[in-house]
Amino acid sequence: MHISAELNKRLTEVGPGTPMGEVFRRYWIPACLAEEVGPPDGAPIRIRLLGEDLVAFRDSAGDVGLVDAYCAHRRAPLFFGRNEECGLRCVYHGWKFDTLGNCVDMPSEPPYSKFRLRVSIKAYPTHEAAGIIWTYMGPTELMPPPPDYEWMRAGADYFRIDKTGEPCNFLQAIEGGIDTAHSSFAHNNDLENPRLLRTLDPHPRLEVDVKDYGYTYASLRNVSKDSVYLRVYQFMMPFQQFRGGLLDMEGNKPKVPAINGHMWVPIDDTSVWVYNWMYVADSSVKVTDQWWDEHEHAMGRGPQDFVPGTYWLKASPENDFFIDREVQRTKTFTGIEGVNTQDYALQTGMGRIVDRSKEALGSTDHAIQAARRLMIEAMEDAEAQRPLRGTDPATYNKVRATDMIVPRGSDWRDVSKEAVQAYW
Structure with a gap:
């Protein structure tokens, strides 16, 4: 499909009132990691999400507020506010706001004044689960149920999550993640090993099955005269990918029975938070801190790889x-x-927002084209106030991804049917 400059603009802008911005505002999306907001009455943190400046804080009762970054009075920054007694108090004139955005105290006005009852700031609902503070930024009457992906049910012994900032538009980051063919090249980290699964067949065959939550897609690489390396992915609208762990050529079991993936959450039009998660496929193996640290180091996002005190890479x-x-x-x-x-x-080297009108897509770009079609459909559905794919947990909470070695000639849907069913 051809992406014109006008369509590319619609696909990539995420601020209030933009078509894609309205799509994201119809889903529960990560606002931050739970670790970032800290304990009750701790320091508020700055949040930039979908082009909006916000602050998050955990109040005295442990509830998390996500509110406008600026006070309703004179627009002083609430980041400097005092988090105390179930509210965030502006240090300019003492106006205090609760997690719902209500002004609960206005000490600069006379005691008899009821002015505070008419004052509030923007506030978004939050949901804390699986190490994430989720938020919904859309119309209240269209709010879907909170998210319920399988990895959210695995529990602390079997699951890890972190995040990384990336200075480019969310869509090229997503498209980089769902592009399976590039792993034969960009992620060939051992040029002397000719037996790497992904390099044995650098032009995988891709098949896409559209689902109510997004799509399932399969990458099939011929790795011997008798066998195929099968990767079955899940793409969950509007920003998430599931994929299986790497396989050992000696058998059909992962070196680590793990499923991992990303959520690409727009900060604004030209930067994105990448949430990186991983969980084990069943209760036979626990995720240790040492294993996670080694895994993250191999990914290039271990503790030593970040600018100190941030989620941005050196x-x-x-x-x-x-x-x-x-x-x-x-x-x-x-x-x-x-x-x-x-x-x-590679993704940031394309520029902050890539010009898709100059592309020449090939046979291994089916998943990318499918994602674009679903994004366009979502914009149309949001504008028409129709339900969007992936907003109903019942459509996605029982699926996962897998990697397998399968016989050549077998139907990938049949041989992977059990492997893509949720355990947790």
């Missing part, structure tokens, strides 16, 4: 993601360390 467009040309010549395809860092280098 590797960036400004330093060319620390590319090492000698490593590129002799050891890895990109010369960039860390799987996700490789992705970020």
Whole structure:
């Protein structure tokens, strides 16, 4: 499908009143990690989400508020506010707001004044689950049930999550994630090993099945005369991918029985939070902190990879993601360390918002084209006030992703049927 400059603009802008912005506002989306807001009465934090400036705070009762970043009085910044006695108090004139945005105290006005009853600030509902503060930013009457992905039910012993900032538009980040063919090249981190599953067949066959939540898509690589490397992914509208763990060539079981994925949540038009999660497929293996740290280091997002005190990587467009040309010549395809860092280098190198009108898409781009069609459909549905795919948990809460070695000639839907059913 051809993406014109006008359509690209509709697909990539996420501020209030924009078509895609209204799509995101019809879903529960991550506002921040729960760890960021800290304990009750702790310091408020700045949040920028879908182009809106907000602050989040946990009140005395433990409830999380997500409110306008500025006081209703003279627009002073509430980031400097005092979080006390179930409210956030502006330090300019003492006006205090609760988690619902109501003004509950106005000490700069006479005691008999009822002015505060007519004053409020923007506030969005929150839902805390699976290490995330979720929020819904759309019309109250269209609010869907809270999210219920399988990974949210796995529990602390079997699940981990973190996030990373990326300086580009959300859509090119999503499209980088759901593009399976690039892993044969960009993520070939061992040029001397000709038996890597993804490099044995660098032109996988892709098939897409549209679902009520988004779509299931399969990547099939011929890795021997008798076998196929099958990856069954899930794309959950509007911003999430599930994928299975890597397989060992000696058998059909993952080295670590893990399912992982990302949520790409727009900060604004030109930057995105990437939430990275992983959970084990059943209760036979627990996720240790050591394993998670090693996994994150391999991805390029271990603790040592971040600018201290932030969720932004030290590797960036400004330093060319620390590319090492000698490593590129002799050891890895990109010369960039860390799987996700490789992705970020390519996605941000396209520019903050890529010009899709200049693309030449091929046979391995079916999943990308399917995602674009669903995004266009979602914009149309939101404008017509119709239900959107993936807002009903019953459509997605029983599915997962998988990786398998399967016999050549087998139907991927049949052989993966049990493997893509939720355990948790």
